[in-house]
Amino acid sequence: MTLSDVAGHAGVSVATASKALNGRAEVAPSTRERVLRAAAELSFQPNALAAGLISGRTRTVGLLTDELGGRFAMSILLGAENALGNGQMSVLLCDARGDAIRRQHYIRTLLARQVDGFIVVGDSNEVSPSLTQQIPVPVVYAYAESTDPRDLSIVADDEGGARLAAEHLVSHGRRRIGHITGPDSYRAARDRAAGLRTVLAEAGLSPAGDPLFGEWSQRWGRHAARLLLAARPDVDAIFCGNDQVAAGVADTLRDLGRRIPDDVAIVGYDNWEFFAEDCRPPLTTVDLNLEQLGATAVQHLIAALDGNAGVGVIRQQGRLVVRESTGPALPRR
Amino acid sequence: MTLSDVAGHAGVSVATASKALNGRAEVAPSTRERVLRAAAELSFQPNALAAGLISGRTRTVGLLTDELGGRFAMSILLGAENALGNGQMSVLLCDARGDAIRRQHYIRTLLARQVDGFIVVGDSNEVSPSLTQQIPVPVVYAYAESTDPRDLSIVADDEGGARLAAEHLVSHGRRRIGHITGPDSYRAARDRAAGLRTVLAEAGLSPAGDPLFGEWSQRWGRHAARLLLAARPDVDAIFCGNDQVAAGVADTLRDLGRRIPDDVAIVGYDNWEFFAEDCRPPLTTVDLNLEQLGATAVQHLIAALDGNAGVGVIRQQGRLVVRESTGPALPRR
DNA sequence: GTGTCCCACGAAAACGGTTTCGGCAAGATG
DNA sequence: CATCTTGCCGAAACCGTTTTCGTGGGACAC
Numbered sequence: 001m002t003l004s005d006v007a008g009h010a011g012v013s014v015a016t017a018s019k020a021l022n023g024r025a026e027v028a029p030s031t032r033e034r035v036l037r038a039a040a041e042l043s044f045q046p047n048a049l050a051a052g053l054i055s056g057r058t059r060t061v062g063l064l065t066d067e068l069g070g071r072f073a074m075s076i077l078l079g080a081e082n083a084l085g086n087g088q089m090s091v092l093l094c095d096a097r098g099d100a101i102r103r104q105h106y107i108r109t110l111l112a113r114q115v116d117g118f119i120v121v122g123d124s125n126e127v128s129p130s131l132t133q134q135i136p137v138p139v140v141y142a143y144a145e146s147t148d149p150r151d152l153s154i155v156a157d158d159e160g161g162a163r164l165a166a167e168h169l170v171s172h173g174r175r176r177i178g179h180i181t182g183p184d185s186y187r188a189a190r191d192r193a194a195g196l197r198t199v200l201a202e203a204g205l206s207p208a209g210d211p212l213f214g215e216w217s218q219r220w221g222r223h224a225a226r227l228l229l230a231a232r233p234d235v236d237a238i239f240c241g242n243d244q245v246a247a248g249v250a251d252t253l254r255d256l257g258r259r260i261p262d263d264v265a266i267v268g269y270d271n272w273e274f275f276a277e278d279c280r281p282p283l284t285t286v287d288l289n290l291e292q293l294g295a296t297a298v299q300h301l302i303a304a305l306d307g308n309a310g311v312g313v314i315r316q317q318g319r320l321v322v323r324e325s326t327g328p329a330l331p332r333r
Numbered sequence: 334m335t336l337s338d339v340a341g342h343a344g345v346s347v348a349t350a351s352k353a354l355n356g357r358a359e360v361a362p363s364t365r366e367r368v369l370r371a372a373a374e375l376s377f378q379p380n381a382l383a384a385g386l387i388s389g390r391t392r393t394v395g396l397l398t399d400e401l402g403g404r405f406a407m408s409i410l411l412g413a414e415n416a417l418g419n420g421q422m423s424v425l426l427c428d429a430r431g432d433a434i435r436r437q438h439y440i441r442t443l444l445a446r447q448v449d450g451f452i453v454v455g456d457s458n459e460v461s462p463s464l465t466q467q468i469p470v471p472v473v474y475a476y477a478e479s480t481d482p483r484d485l486s487i488v489a490d491d492e493g494g495a496r497l498a499a500e501h502l503v504s505h506g507r508r509r510i511g512h513i514t515g516p517d518s519y520r521a522a523r524d525r526a527a528g529l530r531t532v533l534a535e536a537g538l539s540p541a542g543d544p545l546f547g548e549w550s551q552r553w554g555r556h557a558a559r560l561l562l563a564a565r566p567d568v569d570a571i572f573c574g575n576d577q578v579a580a581g582v583a584d585t586l587r588d589l590g591r592r593i594p595d596d597v598a599i600v601g602y603d604n605w606e607f608f609a610e611d612c613r614p615p616l617t618t619v620d621l622n623l624e625q626l627g628a629t630a631v632q633h634l635i636a637a638l639d640g641n642a643g644v645g646v647i648r649q650q651g652r653l654v655v656r657e658s659t660g661p662a663l664p665r666r
Numbered sequence: 667g668t669g670t671c672c673c674a675c676g677a678a679a680a681c682g683g684t685t686t687c688g689g690c691a692a693g694a695t696g
Numbered sequence: 697c698a699t700c701t702t703g704c705c706g707a708a709a710c711c712g713t714t715t716t717c718g719t720g721g722g723a724c725a726c
Contacts, residue, residue, distance in 0.1 A: 002712060013676045018714060028674055048445040049386050050712045054681055058382065060425075060446075069411050078402055081428055085435075090442060092393075093426045095414055102418075109423060112381040113393075218611040244607065251613075274577065274607075278551040280584075336683060346706045351684060361704060383683040387711055670725080679716080686709075694701070 001044055010038035021046065052114065059089045061301060062110035064103065064131075067123040068095040071272065072290055076121050076142055079294025087302055089116075107134060117301045120144060121294075125156050126187050138304035142297040143290070145313055152310045154297045158188050161286040161318030162195025165239055165267040168284065168320055170199060173330030174237035174265055176208040180224040180249055181241025184213040189241050192269060196239055208232045216241065221248020229256060236264055237326075243268035243275040246283050250325070254280065261327030271321050282323035289319055334377055343371035354379065385447065392422045394634060395443035397436065397464075400456035401428040404605065405623055409454050409475055412627025420635055422449075440467060450634045452627075453477060458489050459520050471637035475630040476623070478646055485643045487630045491521050494619040494651030495528025498572055498600040501617065501653055503532060506663030507570035507598055509541040513557040513582060514574025517546040522574050525602060529572055541565045549574070554581020562589060569597055570659075576601035576608040579616050583658070587613065594660030604654050614657035621651055 007017035012035060019027045020035035027035075038044075052058035063080060065073045077093070084091050092110060096103035110118065117137050122128050122144020130148035132139050141153040169177055179196055182189045193211045200207055209232050214220040221240065225248065228235060240246035246268030250260060258264050260281055268276055271287035293316040300310050340350035345368060352360045353368035360368075371377075385391035396413060398406045410426070417424050425443060429436035443451065450470050455461050455477020463481035465472050474486040502510055512529055515522045526544045533540055542565050547553035554573065558581065561568060573579035579601030583593060591597050593614055601609055604620035626649040633643050 004712080014713080015677075015715080016675055018712095019675090022714085026674065031674075045441070045444050047386070047447060047712055049382050049391065049447050050681090051714075053380070053382050053386065053683090053712090054714050068414070069407065074402065074407055077426075078428065081401070081426055085427070085439075088442075090425050090427070090446060092423050093410075093414055094418070094423070095411065106418075108378070109421075111378050113423060114380060114382050244611065248611075278577065278581075335681090347683080348685080348706055348708090349704080352705090355684085359704065364704075380682060383681080383711090386682090386713095387684050668726085670723100672721105672723085674721095675719090677716105677718080680714085682711105684710080686707105688705105688707085690703105690705085692702085692704105694699100696697100696699080 001042060003044070003046070006035065006039045006042055006044050009042060010035045057116055057305075058114045060092055060113065060115050061089060061117045061119060061298075062092045062094060062106075062113075062115040063119045063121060064094050064096060064106055064110070065121040065123070066096055066098050066103075068093075068097075070123045071270070072143055072288070073121050073123060075288075075290035076294035076297070079291030080119060080121075080142070080298050081294075082291070083295040083298035087298070089302075103131075107131065111135070111137075116305055119294075119297050119301060120146075124186060124188065125158065138301060138309060140297045140301045140304065142293060150311055152300055152304070152312065152314070154293055154300065154314045154316055156188075156288045156290070156293060157315035157317050158191035159195040159198075160315065161269065161288065162192040162239070163199050164318060164320040165269065165284075165286050166196045166199035168322070168326060169237045169239065169265060169267060170203045170205065171329070172265065172326060175205060176232065176235050177205070177237045177239060178208040178228045178232060178235045179211040179239050179241075180221060180228060180245055181211055181213055182216040182220075182245070184211075186216075189213060192239075192241055208235045214245075216244055218244045218248035218251070221245035221250075222252045223248075225249040225252035226256075229253075229258075236330075237266070238264060239267050240269065242270045243272045243279075243283055243285055246285070246325075247275050247279050250279055250281075250283075261325055265327060266325040268325075276321070276323065279325065281325050284323045284326040285321050287319045287321050289316055292316060334375060336377070336379075339368065339372045339375055339377050342375060343368045390449055390638075391447045393425055393446065393448050394422060394450045394452060394631075395425045395427060395439075395446075395448040396452045396454060397427050397429060397439055397443070398454040398456070399429055399431050399436075401426075401430075403456045404603070405476055405621070406454050406456060408621075408623035409627035409630070412624030413452060413454075413475070413631050414627075415624070416628040416631035420631070422635075436464075440464065444468070444470075449638055452630050452634060453479075454627075457519060457521065458491065471634060471642060473630045473634045473637065475626060483644055485633055485637070485645065485647070487626055487633065487647045487649055489521075489621045489623070489626060490648035490650050491524035492528040492531075493648065494602065494621070495525040495572070496532050497651060497653040498602065498617075498619050499529045499532035501655070501659060502570045502572065502598060502600060503536045503538065504662070505598065505659060508538060509565065509568050510538070510570045510572060511541040511561045511565060511568045512544040512572050512574070513554060513561060513578055514544055514546055515549040515553075515578070517544075519549075522546060525572075525574055541568045547578075549577055551577045551581035551584070554578035554583075555585045556581075558582040558585035559589075562586075562591075569663075570599070571597060572600050573602065575603045576605045576612075576616055576618055579618070579658075580608050580612050583612055583614075583616075594658055598660060599658040601658075609654070609656065612658065617656045617659040618654050619651045620654050622649055625649060 094106035268285035601618035
């Protein structure tokens with residue numbers, strides 16, 4: 001099932017067969033047709049390896065992740081895989097599991113396989129060490145920001161997403177807005193808090209208490225909601241750092257007899273549909289657009305392969321998904 | 334950075350360099366050392382493509398999935414990727430998204446890339462059409478059962494997992510056990526119901542009502558729990574078809590003032606930790622061992638590559654994870 | 667009829683490795 | 697000293713494809 005078989009079957013040389021199959025101009029239409037027919041009859045599979053070996057492009061990229069099992073890598077991978085497939089490229093997947101030795105090993109492996117480029121997927125939108133010096137092919141960082149500003153990083157715009165959420169609450173007449181979120185060791189938590197703060201300042205509102213930093217769990221949401229309600233019983237909206245926290249907050253509000261959204265509106269973050277849609281009531285939340293982020297990373301990688309490498313940090317915008325937990329706008333009082 | 338560079342630098346022929354780097358016997362230790370040193374100095378990366386091209390093994394397998402975004406594919410992928418990495422192999426990832434045309438396209442692509450074998454990952458442990466005729470290399474089906482009994486399929490043992498759960502409840506003194514689960518169009522739902530039925534029959538118990546088939550959601554769990562409690566107020570345990578349903582059931586029980594596990598014990602299924610651990614109380618549940626399933630698939634694929642192809646259906650056992658929702662054994666009455 | 671041009675095609679080189687095979691030298695054996 | 701064995705090494709073939717370049721012939725103009 002090699003090219004010479006096809007050539008023999010079609011009565012031409014391998015050179016001609018190669019040109020015919022690759023759509024090059026210097027071959028007569030009748031001959032081309034004969035070759036194509038022969039290839040079809042023999043169900044010939046061109047050997048992409050040899051092709052890549054010669055032309056230098058394997059049409060393969062390595063995707064290096066730290067925590068594939070996490071919540072976010074999956075969606076990015078999905079978007080990237082799709083975008084690559086559309087560009088007739090394939091993805092070699094490697095999960096370093098946060099282990100530097102594994103990462104080194106995988107970088108070597110992927111380079112040995114002659115990948116055309118790398119996508120390094122982070123797990124928390126944080127700053128992460130640049131690997132570019134060790135890698136002689138283009139690299140794009142996704143959901144992570146490389147320490148080296150000469151690298152290209154695509155990150156989620158947490159601050160912008162938080163502004164979407166906050167503006168939604170403010171425009172719906174909420175005035176006393178609390179914030180319950182994850183650990184302040186996470187940049188995502190800090191950025192989201194900052195986005196909220198900015199919007200409140202612009203609207204001339206003061207936040208209902210300091211942001212409550214804790215952990216990214218339903219349990220913390222339940223606990224923190226009690227704290228917040230005790231300190232600020234008049235709170236009329238809670239912006240939560242993610243959907244799990246929001247689900248916990250909703251639990252507590254229900255337990256304490258507050259109606260959602262009538263008394264208190266809730267906004268989550270991440271649009272993790274299992275939580276957001278199944279929450280009581282379904283959560284208004286911010287979608288990170290991670291699939292799009294993966295696709296964007298691929299686009300820029302392909303551009304880099306063509307010699308148009310980008311530089312700096314690109315922020316992928318989020319998208320507000322409105323469900324019932326914020327309800328209609330309150331009447332002006 | 335090619336082999337001839339290394340050879341030149343070491344003052345030997347490419348042939349000798351090749352043998353030295355590949356650890357073949359017919360090269361003097363001193364020469365080998367010289368070559369290795371040269372390779373290190375030039376930081377030579379052997380070109381795995383050319384190697385594969387010649388020896389016929391690319392040490393790459395294609396992983397074809399239908400629904401990568403789903404709950405289950407991820408874990409299987411994780412286990413498979415890890416097992417392949419340990420065997421110095423890499424995985425090319427393709428997500429057909431349930432589209433037959435995409436699937437065909439990806440099969441062609443993967444074959445063109447000369448993968449050594451395929452792992453076809455299903456999304457629901459169901460029977461799924463055999464692709465083996467179109468694929469001239471070994472294929473293993475994971476979390477799906479091929480229609481062709483001559484293929485090798487690795488599936489989750491849903492009936493066995495349900496037995497684990499049911500035996501746990503029975504041995505803890507529960508006697509009136511209800512079942513709320515997903516659509517009966519899912520084999521997983523039917524198998525799990527069957528496992529429960531078997532155990533109850535063996536223990537001489539009759540089920541608390543017919544299994545309630547619905548959907549795999551928290552919402553359905555909440556609704557069905559009301560139905561079940563209305564029909565069988567004396568129920569003392571509910572085995573749920575998955576953890577989302579269980580979380581919904583727990584919601585309703587709490588709303589109706591039943592204590593978990595004192596009045597009613599709950600067992601879930603899937604060990605989806607976000608739900609199971611964050612539930613009130615944390616859920617006893619059955620872990621599908623999907624990572625192990627992925628690893629098992631890889632093992633069998635590697636065996637098939639060595640000419641020891643297996644046949645038939647292998648059931649991957651589940652594992653009971655005991656948390657608080659089933660509590661200690663009830664005192665005998 | 668002759669000269670020119672262009673087009674289709676094929677021979678051959680290249681790519682980066684592995685593998686086969688032959689040769690050479692050193693040591694063992696008679 | 698002659699012969700045989702053994703161990704190392706390199707020349708060359710090979711893999712399947714692309715690409716370059718040369719060639720032959722047909723078409724067209726004059």
